[in-house]
Amino acid sequence: MKSTNHAAAAAQRQAVASQAQVEVSQRQVETAKAGLAGQIRPVLADVPIDFAIEERYPAGGSAWGIIHRGEIGVSADEESGHGSLTVPFRNVGAGLAMLRGASLSLADPQGGKAVGPDPWTHVSRLNVPPGETTRVSFRISAGEQLWEAFLFAVGSYGNLSVALTYSNLAGGEMTITRLDIDVALGESAAVRSVYLSSHDHPDEPYAAASG
DSSP: OHHHHHHHHHHHHHHHHHHHHHHHHHHHHHHHHHHHHHHHOOOEEOOOOEEEEEEEEEOSTTOEEEEEETOOEEEEETTTTEEEEEEEEEEOSSSOEEEEEEEEEEBOTTSSBOOOOOOEEEESOSEEOTTOEEEEEEEEETTSTTHHHHHHHHHTTOEEEEEEEEEOTTSOSOEEEEEEEEOOTTSOOEEEEEEEEETTOTTSOSEEEEO
8 A cells, every 4th residue: 555655646746847847948948939939029219310312102193202211202283183102111120021001190180190092102112121221101192181270280390100010030020110200391201209019009109109
C-alpha cells in the first residue's frame, strides 16, 4: 500500500512539474510573439516638409499637380465645382505597413459630422516600408454629399481628419492613424494632432501628439 501511495505521489509531482513546464513554455512563446510583433510593427505618422523633393498627386477634376514631400495640399473651386485634398504619411515604425483603408472626416456647418459616401480616393503606395512615405488624395465635386462640408472646412479656417487603417506584414496589429488638420484655402495646411488607435477600438486612442 505504501509503495502504491509513493507511486501516486510521485506521479502527482511529475504532473505538477509538467504543468509548470507547459506554462513556462507558453510564456516563452508569448514573449517571443511579442518580440516578433515589435520587430515588424508599423507606425504611420505625419511627414516633415522636404522642399528638395517633389511629388505628383491627383488634383481637382482630372488634373495632376506637383507638391513638396511632406506638404498638405488643398483646393476648392466653387466655379468649376472641383476640390481636392492630399495628405502624406510616413512609416516611423519597424515593419512594413500594409494599407487596408483610407477615410476623410468633415464637420458640417452646424458643427456635426458630415455624412456621405467617401469621395474618390487615391493612395500612392499601398505597402509602406519603414522610413518611407505614402500620400492619400481625395477628389470632391459639386453635387456630392460632402461638397458643402468640404467648402465650409477649407473656406472658414475649419478642420478635417484623414485616417489610414493598416496592418503589419503578417496581417495583424490592425491600427488606425488619424491626422487632424487645420486648413485654410490659400494658406499652408498643417497637422494639428496625430492619434493612434486599434482597429477594434477606433474611438479610444492609445497614443496622441499635438503640433
